[in-house]
Amino acid sequence: MATEILPATIRRLEESLINRIAAGEIIHRPASALKELLENALDAGATSIKVTVKDGGLKLLQIQDNGSGIRKADLPILCERFTTSKLSTFQDISSLTTYGFRGEALASISHVAHLSVVTKTRSESCAWRACYADGVLTPPKPGQTADPKPCAGNDGTLLTVEDLFYNTPTRLAALRSGADEYKRILDVVTHYAVHNSSISFQCKKVHFILVGQAQADVTTPGGSSVVQTVGLLYGNTLSKDLITVTVDKTKVTESLWRADALISNANHQSKKLVLLLFINNRLVDSSRVRRAVEGVYAGILPKGASPFVYLSLLLDPKDVDPNVHPTKKEVHFLNEEAIIECISDHMQSALVKQSSSRTFETQTLLTGGAVDTSASKRPTKRRKLDDEPEEEATQDGTKKVYSQYKVRTSLQDRTLDSWMPVVQSDPSKEDAVPLSRIKEIKETACRLTSISELRAEVLENRHTALCEILENHTFVGIADYPRCLSLLQHEVKLYLVNHAALAEEFFYQIALRQFGNFHRIKLEPAPPLRELIKLAVAADETFPNSTMDLETSTTAIYEILMARSEMLDEYFAVKLDEDGFVREIPLLLRDYKPNLDKLPLFLMRLGPQVDWLSEKGCFETTLRELAFFYTPDMPAFLFPKQTSDEGKQEMTIAEKASRWQIQHIFFPAMRKYLVPPKALLERDVVQVANLPDLYRVFERC
Template identity: 45%
Template sequence: MKEGLSNEQGLSRGTKRKPDEDEILVQPPRRIRALAQDVVNKIAAGEIIVAPVHALKELIENSVDAGATMLEILVKEGGLKLLQITDNGHGINRDDLPVLCERFTTSKLKAFEDLTSIGTYGFRGEALASISHIAHLTVATRTKDSSCAWRASYADGKMAAPKAGQSAEPKACAGRIGTQITVEDLFYNIPNRRRAFRSASEEYAKILDLVGRYAIHCTNVAFSCKKHGDSTPGISVPEKANTLDRIRHVHGSSVANELIPLEISDDRWGFKAELWASNANYSVKKTTFLLFINHRAVESSAIKKAVDSLYSTFLPKGGHPFVYLSLEIEPQRVDVNVHPTKREVNFLNEEEIIGVITNEIRENLGKVDTSRTFMTQTLLPGAQVLRASVETPRREKLPTDAEPDPQLSKSIDRRPPASKQRPYENNLIRTDSRARKITSMLSTGQQSMSAQAATGGDTGLQELKYKYSDKEPTVCRLTSIKELRAEVRDNMHNELTDVFASHTFVGVVDERKRIAAIQSGVKLYLVDYGMICNEYFYQLGLTDFGNFGCIRFEPPLSLQEILNVAATQERTVAEAPEDFDWDEVVIVVRKQLINRRDMLAEYFSVEISEDGDLHAIPLMMKGYLPSMAKLPQFLLRLGPHVNWLEEKACFQSFLRELASFYVPESLPTPPPPASQTPGMEGDEGTVDKDSEDAEVHGRRLQLNRAIENVVFPAFKARLVSTRGLLKGVVEVANLKGLYRVFERC
């Protein structure tokens, strides 16, 4: 008896038991039935109107489609209690009010093929229908031809009586031209959805973000968004504000003051874009990315990821940018009907378009003339000191007419106590420009000359003077120049680019062979700065194309005489037949340059008069002048070595010749100190200036100063090292490797 009770208790507690075959009950298949129309409508409404912000997005787009130039938005309890939008558009005809909230009723689409060329925000006719199924909807509208406004209420897609016992027909009322749509008690009949919203303030923040996006994008449309009961709006943007002012109204001046405007177009991929991107001075904890594709506010994780990846090389760790991108793509390349809320769109050649946009942003970020302020720490411990220092822009335009105003940016130099923990010796690297240089190991006379070169003292050289003009920078849209820039980027060597971007200049090793020493990390390199300069000035010519400064000659130089000097030099060194007519070469080259003087002046700042006088040549870098001894050869080579017949080849060959002209000249080895020269008397430890031509001596000092203080810092900031430069860089020492050698000893 007890065993029986035990078995029954075990079965009642869920003991597994295989049923007998005859106990299996065969269930018939369930019948397929059509859902009730009310259920279908509510399901569709739940897909389109997920939150109050989605309802407002549909209403804003309808108002803009209606030609409104003013939108007023009123919100209560995050839009769940009240969501009202008033516009001054063309309104709705009274005869269209009965079908206004029926599903798939629209004035913007007739056939399915129209989707390939749709140019409006809305087109499916589901927005108002969906709202009417999950909220109390009231519409008051008046057209230009109507003598009064008409008000109608809707429920479940149809006109309904506003109160029991009243008629559902539209009622005449007072109102201005346009439409006012009032949405009350959103999700009143879907309690689970309504309970899912955490707070009204969070929903209102989403609404402000949405209104801010459209307020920035929709030019010539005034926006105002206010919370019910507040005296001032959360967002207010005037109708006549331009894009930059709209960004300032919505996101503040701190963003607007650091934006770079860009316009990008590409016929191959069929798009054009307007873009406002923050420069390297602006950084926040979260990316602000406003994306419009064919004027629709959408999201694209691929574009956002590419932008974040791009800015990670310009901003400090954890920093993110602000980007507003309006992308217009040929309608036949875009599918707008892929998401119920139109939040996403698909378009062709996505990767290629993203590549063009990010490359343009990267290129322009490197050209911004701004000073950046950093907290700096010196090597010496001690008391805290406040010190003002002058910071110059990383790159400066070189205008030509007005005197510059001094620009000072102050930075605070706080010197905290030095850390007691010392790094391992084999990881010690040179980090301060005041540390010992290679010139300190030279003889006393060479040290004296190097010091003069660094400071400019006792050199007889005058500081270069510049004049500035008000000329606006020219935006280059030439396809040939863009292709040449792309070729440089495609040939980029990442590791070598990092070496130059993080290097410390050590010193000039050989002026005749044009060799300098640099340090990067724990490695020491010898570099052919002649080869590096050639590539750098070519890249500078591409990035600054059409925006060069001018080196003016007063009085102007005779082009004929300069070319004659070059021809005389070529006669002595060139291997040409004896009957070769150099005079004819001079005539032909002079004629070519005069005939193309307009193009040379516009693109390259080479100014030549009709009479053949040379007034100006391009100035590519402030603080550095090319050797004027190379000018005759440069002008003569412009004839046979520049392809004047093809645009791309012409620009490429001209910029190569210009870069060659700007390469520092090879100087003879400096003479030894006077005390070491047989038969010469002089103060010990001084260079005998009489044994070296004064012009060569001055040029040597000027060139050494420019190489250290101008040229190599420019390499650090802007050089894109190509694979061809690998031949000009040789690693000569590795600190860790040397320590391993010493340890074995």
């Protein structure tokens, strides 16, 4: 007989439990708490915001602003739920222009963390300190009263959140590592810093040992343009590839609206889509906008590449409903599809216009095209001419191979350079370095997960057909030295390759292979680091548009490198002494000398171009910069034009040495160690001739 189920008793939850459940909907992780606190600071009219973090925000999350502050009379109800200065009636939501409005942020934080506030208005003579727990004032120490205490302080508010989720262990256990949470915090600060470029932002991580001595990971000076802030936070390379798109008061609907966007052009490619979306100055996310952006770039960027998009959309407040998500992460607005479609059309038009105005250096294809990758290793089976067989049996039983299928290669054949006396190599070094004489480059044993992942990515991106071409090629010669173009023969096909692009990938891979165990080049006399950086910054084309002067920019990069000198020495063999001199640099390939004229550029780029915020990103970008330093091209901006015969002679000698290294050291080593990725096929390896096709042309003449 079935057991009868009695109805359960409905009871009213305790107020503390209700508030703790509600807090879990608002505060998901330290980054969401920071977002709420940042928005409060911006609503208070702050022009300077400083964020301090410890253990990813779980131990400490502190935000200081110079805004209007909080009146002492409002402190007792500051952390109670639904206490706000933004609304008085429900109709006020239709004209909302502030970030916060429900009065739940501080209340939610006080229920899952220890919260303290130090605040001062401009009219008050002193600051006031108050501590909160579960939405009400609490004594800072046992035996003291809970009333706010007078203290010293600057105008504005200092909010300190400690021991976040101390009373919700399940939520605490679900969070990731402190480094991952800190990265999310940096993303939030970076996004708001870009959108509020006129406001100064600073975010730093405090270590347990060096409390109060941390270096800021995100710093913006304020008073800059959005483009300048993007260049400061994401790199000058991206800022130069941005296109401005403005849709001003387009009357798609009855109400007017405006969209301002900065979008990357076809030259910029990143692994993940970076979308900074602000609707009425509120940082939100929208799956529709994300899909629309991906659709715009689908036919422009190669597969796997993503753009950077910053979009600020200003709508009539009465058309926006911001109260559809507990954390205000999403908003709804009228005529969403029509507005997004209009913005997408303008972005598409801007990209097409920019692409049509660009000038590319291309090589006209003679008969082929891009590398034929339809099949991999086929040494004997080749395409036939019409219905003609490749080979046929002769009377003595041997097979006859037609001339157009004969592979003509010999190390004794003369290369292109031998026909050009002006750039002929050193006669004492005429012979190429045999493959057997290339010293083996051993892969170092490294237990770092990030390095293991980077090495695995190299193998995953390997392209079989291109690997066969480069492993079994015959070097024909350097076709165009200034443009870094060389000719290679593989079987019956001739390829034009960009040896600078191949070298950059090759040196990245062998640097990754030798990570942490590089041979070293000693610089004697050791050049001063500051002077080298200053030289490169002054020569940078983007410097005249920078908001910082030459000395400030040089000092900023100098301090970044000196603060990380131990790591650069241990992992990358870049030794900087205490006096600021460059003592040693890494040697990636035996007998191959990098162009030391590029050393200032290499050191300067280590500052803004390296991702110092994550371990894997730091290692990858530093190795990429090291590979760029070793790439055999001439940094034209460091070479004044030579007009005298003596200057021309010096350039000729330097070119001779570079040509010899490319042919006799780089290409033999690349044949053995390069694992070519598919990306090289897009522009850097082009088939220019095919012997059977040439025979067909001759037969028709």
